Amino acid sequence: xxxxxxxxxxxxxxxxxxxxxxxxxxxxxxxxxxxxxxxxxxxxxxxxxxxxxxxxxxxxxxxxxxxxxxxxxxxxxxxxxxxxxxxxxxxxxxxxxxxxxxxxxxxxxxxxxxxxxxxxxxxxxxxxxxxxxxxxxxxxxxxxxxxxxxxxxxxxxxxxxxxxxxxxxxxxxxxxxxxxxxxxxxxxxxxxxxxxxxxxxxxxxxxxxxxxxxxxxxxxxxxxxxxxxxxxxxxxxxxxxxxxxxxxxxxxxxxxxxxxxxxxxxxxxxxxxxxxxxxxxxxxxxxxxxxxxxxxxxxxxxxxxxxxxxxxxxxxxxxxxxxxxxxxxxxxxxxxxxxxxxxxxxxxxxxxxxxxxxxxxxxxxxxxxxxxxxxxxxxxxxxxxxxxxxxxxxxxxxxxxxxxxxxxxxxxxxxxxxxxxxxxxxxxxxxxxxxxxxxxxxxxxxxxxxxxxxxxxxxxxxxxxxxxxxxxxxxxxxxxxxxxxxxxxxxxxxxxxxxxxxxxxxxxxxxxxxxxxxxxxxxxxxxxxxxxxxxxxxxxxxxxxxxxxxxxxxxxxxxxxxxxxxxxxxxxxxxxxxxxxxxxxxxxxxxxx
Amino acid sequence: xxxxxxxxxxxxxxxxxxxxxxxxxxxxxxxxxxxxxxxxxxxxxxxxxxxxxxxxxxxxxxxxxxxxxxxxxxxxxxxxxxxxxxxxxxxxxxxxxxxxxxxxxxxxxxxxxxxxxxxxxxxxxxxxxxxxxxxxxxxxxxxxxxxxxxxxxxxxxxxxxxxxxxxxxxxxxxxxxxxxxxxxxxxxxxxxxxxxxxxxxxxxxxxxxxxxxxxxxxxxxxxxxxxxxxxxxxxxxxxxxxxxxxxxx
Ligand SMILES: Cc1cc2nc3c(=O)[nH]c(=O)nc-3n(C[C@H](O)[C@H](O)[C@H](O)COP(=O)(O)OP(=O)(O)OC[C@H]3O[C@@H](n4cnc5c(N)ncnc54)[C@H](O)[C@@H]3O)c2cc1C
Numbered sequence: 001x002x003x004x005x006x007x008x009x010x011x012x013x014x015x016x017x018x019x020x021x022x023x024x025x026x027x028x029x030x031x032x033x034x035x036x037x038x039x040x041x042x043x044x045x046x047x048x049x050x051x052x053x054x055x056x057x058x059x060x061x062x063x064x065x066x067x068x069x070x071x072x073x074x075x076x077x078x079x080x081x082x083x084x085x086x087x088x089x090x091x092x093x094x095x096x097x098x099x100x101x102x103x104x105x106x107x108x109x110x111x112x113x114x115x116x117x118x119x120x121x122x123x124x125x126x127x128x129x130x131x132x133x134x135x136x137x138x139x140x141x142x143x144x145x146x147x148x149x150x151x152x153x154x155x156x157x158x159x160x161x162x163x164x165x166x167x168x169x170x171x172x173x174x175x176x177x178x179x180x181x182x183x184x185x186x187x188x189x190x191x192x193x194x195x196x197x198x199x200x201x202x203x204x205x206x207x208x209x210x211x212x213x214x215x216x217x218x219x220x221x222x223x224x225x226x227x228x229x230x231x232x233x234x235x236x237x238x239x240x241x242x243x244x245x246x247x248x249x250x251x252x253x254x255x256x257x258x259x260x261x262x263x264x265x266x267x268x269x270x271x272x273x274x275x276x277x278x279x280x281x282x283x284x285x286x287x288x289x290x291x292x293x294x295x296x297x298x299x300x301x302x303x304x305x306x307x308x309x310x311x312x313x314x315x316x317x318x319x320x321x322x323x324x325x326x327x328x329x330x331x332x333x334x335x336x337x338x339x340x341x342x343x344x345x346x347x348x349x350x351x352x353x354x355x356x357x358x359x360x361x362x363x364x365x366x367x368x369x370x371x372x373x374x375x376x377x378x379x380x381x382x383x384x385x386x387x388x389x390x391x392x393x394x395x396x397x398x399x400x401x402x403x404x405x406x407x408x409x410x411x412x413x414x415x416x417x418x419x420x421x422x423x424x425x426x427x428x429x430x431x432x433x434x435x436x437x438x439x440x441x442x443x444x445x446x447x448x449x450x451x452x453x454x455x456x457x458x459x460x461x462x463x464x465x466x467x468x469x470x471x472x473x474x475x476x477x478x479x480x481x482x483x484x485x486x487x488x489x490x491x492x493x494x495x496x497x498x499x500x501x502x503x504x505x506x507x508x509x510x511x512x513x514x515x516x517x518x519x520x521x522x523x524x525x526x527x528x529x530x531x532x533x534x535x536x537x538x539x540x541x542x543x544x545x546x547x548x549x550x551x552x553x554x555x556x557x558x559x560x561x562x563x564x565x566x567x568x569x570x571x572x573x574x575x576x577x578x579x580x581x582x583x584x585x586x587x588x589x590x591x592x593x
Numbered sequence: 594x595x596x597x598x599x600x601x602x603x604x605x606x607x608x609x610x611x612x613x614x615x616x617x618x619x620x621x622x623x624x625x626x627x628x629x630x631x632x633x634x635x636x637x638x639x640x641x642x643x644x645x646x647x648x649x650x651x652x653x654x655x656x657x658x659x660x661x662x663x664x665x666x667x668x669x670x671x672x673x674x675x676x677x678x679x680x681x682x683x684x685x686x687x688x689x690x691x692x693x694x695x696x697x698x699x700x701x702x703x704x705x706x707x708x709x710x711x712x713x714x715x716x717x718x719x720x721x722x723x724x725x726x727x728x729x730x731x732x733x734x735x736x737x738x739x740x741x742x743x744x745x746x747x748x749x750x751x752x753x754x755x756x757x758x759x760x761x762x763x764x765x766x767x768x769x770x771x772x773x774x775x776x777x778x779x780x781x782x783x784x785x786x787x788x789x790x791x792x793x794x795x796x797x798x799x800x801x802x803x804x805x806x807x808x809x810x811x812x813x814x815x816x817x818x819x820x821x822x823x824x825x826x827x828x829x830x831x832x833x834x835x836x837x838x839x840x841x842x
Contacts, residue, residue: 005607032785032788034788036788037785037788040670040784040787040788041781041784041785044670044778044779044781048778052778087780088778088781089780089781089782092781102785104781548622549623551623
C-alpha cells in the first residue's frame with residue numbers, strides 16, 4: 001500500500017524558517033498571504049488531496065480512460081472529485097482576482113501542485129493544463145478574449161489544453177504543419193495534433209484548445225508559428241456554450257503511466273480559431289509560459305517522490321526480514337524491520353535528501369517568481385526573473401529524473417511487493433516516467449541551460465545564482481559548527497565554476513562540445529544547488545536542537561550530512577566526465593552503432 | 594434563529610495515540626490536533642440550517658488553550674459567522690464546559706445549541722446533556738436528522754433499537770451523531786474570509802464560572818494487547834472454552 005500525508009511541517013519549515021515567506025505578504029497584491037493564511041490554505045488543500053484525490057489514484061490507474069466515438073470517459077469518481085475541487089475554488093488559487101481568482105502567491109500554488117501530484121498525478125493533469133491555457137491567454141490574449149474565457153478557466157467550468165505536438169514534430173516545433181486560413185474575421189484551423197493531454201474528457205462542459213499553427217504567409221521554421229484559441233464549443237451569445245466546433249478526438253493513447261489522464265489525437269477540420277497575440281508570435285507566446293509549465297512538471301517529479309518515500313518508509317518500519325548486522329533490534333520478533341539494514345537506509349536517505357532539497361529549491365524559486373511578478377522595484381524584478389529562467393531547466397530535469405529514481409528505489413525497498421500492481425508502488429514509477437519526457441525532454445532542458453541560459457545577457461543569469469552562493473559561503477565558512485556543511489558545498493561550487501568555464505570556452509569553439517557536456521553539466525549544477533539548500537537548511541536547524549521539535553531538526557541535520565558525504569561527491573565524477581569533452585561521444589560513425 | 598456550535602480541539606483521528614510514560618495522560622506534544630469530528634458535523638448542520646434560511650447567525654465556541662483559535666478558524670472557514678474562545682489552560686471537564694457554555698448562552702441568547710454527541714479524546718458523552726439540564730432546555734441527542742417545523746424541532750435519534758424521532762420545543766440542545774451529514778471541505782474563498790471574521794476571547798473568570806476539576810484521573814493505560822486467535826477442532830470444544838475459559842456463557 002502507498003501512504004501519504006502532506007508534508008505540512010516541511011512546508012512551514014521552508015516557507016517560514018528557511019526563507020522569509022513573510023516577505024510575500026509585503027509584495028503589493030499579496031497582502032492577504034500571511035503565514036497563518038498560507039498554513040490554513042495548505043491544511044485544507046492537504047485534506048482534499050489526501051481524502052478525495054488519493055483514494056482515486058490506484059483505481060484510476062487500473063480503469064484508465066475509455067474512448068468511444070470521439071467521446072472520452074475518465075475513470076469512476078473523477079467527475080465528482082473534479083466538482084469538489086472546483087467548488088472549493090482550488091483552480092483559482094493563484095489566478096488574478098480580476099477574473100475570479102484568489103490572487104494567492106505562486107509559491108503557495110507550488111505546494112498545492114506538489115500535493116496533487118503526490119496523490120493523483122493523472123487527475124492533476126486536467127486542472128494543470130487549464131492553468132497553462134489560463135497563463136497563455138492572460139499574457140497574450142486580447143481584452144475581449146480575457147473577459148470571455150478567463151473566468152471560465154479560473155472557476156474550472158471550462159478546461160484548457162496545449163496543442164503543440166504533431167506526428168512528425170515533437171521537440172522540433174519548427175516542423176509544425178497545422179494550417180490556419182483567415183476566414184470571416186477568424187481563422188479555419190486544419191491539421192492533426194497528437195499526445196494532447198486532456199484533449200477530450202467528461203469533466204467540463206467546454207474545452208479550450210490552444211493550438212500552434214501556420215498562417216498562409218508564414219516564414220519557415222519556428223518564426224512562422226502562430227497561436228490560436230480553438231474552443232470545442234464556440235462561445236454562445238449568452239457567454240455559455242454555442243455551436244460545436246470542427247475539432248474532434250480521434251483516439252486516445254494506451255500508455256505506460258498516468259493512465260487516467262486522457263492523451264488524445266486531436267483532428268482539426270476547418271475548426272474556427274481565434275488568433276492569440278501577434279501573427280507569427282506563437283513561439284514567443286509559448287516561451288513566456290514555458291517556465292511555469294516546466295516548473296509544474298518539476299513539482300510532479302517531487303510529488304511522486306514524496307509518496308514513494310513515505311510509502312517505503314512505512315514499509316521499511318514494518319516489514320520484518322533478517323537481523324541487524326550489529327545484533328537483533330526487535331528481540332521479541334522473529335526478525336528485525338528492514339530499516340535496520342544499511343542498504344535500506346542508504347536508499348531511504350537518498351529519497352529523503354532528494355525530496356527535501358527539491359522542496360526547498362522549489363520554494364526558493366517560487367518566491368522569486370512572485371517577486372518577479374509583484375515587486376515594485378524593476379531591478380528586483382529583473383534579478384528574480386533571471387534566477388527563475390536560469391533554474392527552470394535545472395528544476396525540471398533534476399526533480400523529474402530524481403522523482404523517477406526515488407520511485408524506483410521505493411520499489412526496490414518493497415522488493416517483490418513493490419513490483420506487483422496491488423501495492424501501488426510500481427504505478428509511481430510508471431507515472432513518473434513521463435515527467436522526464438514532456439514539456440521538453442530532459443536532454444532538451446540541458447541544452448536550454450547550456451545553449452540559451454548561460455550565454456544570455458553575457459552570463460548575467462548565472463550570476464544570480466553565483467553571487468548568493470558566494471555570499472553564503474563567505475558568511476559561514478569560518479563558523480566551525482557549520483564547516484561540515486559549508487565546505488563540501490564550497491568545493492562543489494568550485495567545480496561548478498570550473499565546469500562553467502570549460503563548457504563556455506569549448507562550446508564557443510565547437511557547439512557540439514556544449515551539447516556533449518549539457519546533461520552532465522546540468523546535473524553538476526543541480527547537485528550544487530541542492531548542496532546550497534542543504535547547507536542553508538543545516539544553518540537554520542543547528543540552533544534549534546534544544547527545543548520541542550528537536551526530532552525534526554535532528555532529521556534535517558542527519559540528512560544534510562548524508563547528502564554532503566554520500567551524494568554530493570558525484571560532482572567529482574561529473575567534472576571528470578565533462579572535462580573528457582565531446583570526442584569520445586562523436587568518434588563512433590553513425591553506421592557503426 | 595441564532596445557532597451556537599461548540600467545537601473542541603482534539604488529537605486528530607488519524608493519529609495513533611500514545612500514553613505518557615508516567616501514565617498521567619496521553620502524549621499531546623508534537624501531535625496533530627483537529628476539530629472533533631462530531632463537532633464538524635455540528636458546524637455542517639448549522640451551515641445547512643443557514644443555507645435553508647432557518648439559521649441567521651452561527652457562532653462557533655471553543656473552550657481551552659489559545660490554540661483553540663485554530664479550531665474556531667476552521668469552523669469559520671467552513672461557514673460559521675463569528676467565534677468565541679473561552680481561554681483556559683486548566684483541564685476542562687464536561688461539567689465545567691457545560692457551565693461555561695450556559696454562561697455564553699445567557700449572553701448570546703441563541704435558540705439552538707449544537708454539540709457533538711461526544712469528543713473523540715475522552716468519549717464522555719455528557720456535555721450536551723448537562724448543558725440542556727443546566728439551561729432547562731429540551732434536548733435531542735445522537736441526532737441523525739434535524740428538521741424545523743414551526744416553532745418545533747424534529748430530531749431523529751439513533752438509539753439502540755433503531756431510530757426514534759422526538760419533537761422539541763425551542764430553544765433546544767442537539768448533539769450530533771455520525772450519520773447526520775457529511776461535513777464539507779472549506780473553500781478557498783471562505784478560508785480567506787475566515788481570517789477577517791471576529792473571534793472574541795473570554796476567560797472563565799469573566800464568565801464567573803469555577804472550572805476546577807471535580808474528577809481526578811488516577812491513571813491512564815493502554816488497552817490490553819489483543820491476543821492472537823486460536824482454532825478449535827469442534828463445536829464441543831468451542832462451547833467448552835466459552836464456558837470455562839472465557840466464562841461468557
Ligand atoms: C503522456 C503524454 C502527454 C503529452 N501531453 C502533451 C500535450 O498536452 N501537448 C503537447 O503538445 N504535447 C504533449 N506531449 C508530447 C511531448 O511533449 C513530446 O513527446 C515531447 O515534446 C518529445 O517529442 P517527441 O516525442 O516527438 O520526441 P522527439 O522530439 O522525437 O525526441 C526524441 C528524443 O530525442 C531527443 N532530441 C530531440 N531533438 C534533439 C536535439 N536537437 N538535441 C538533442 N536531443 C534531441 C529528445 O530529448 C528525446 O529524448 C505528451 C506526450 C505524452 C507521452
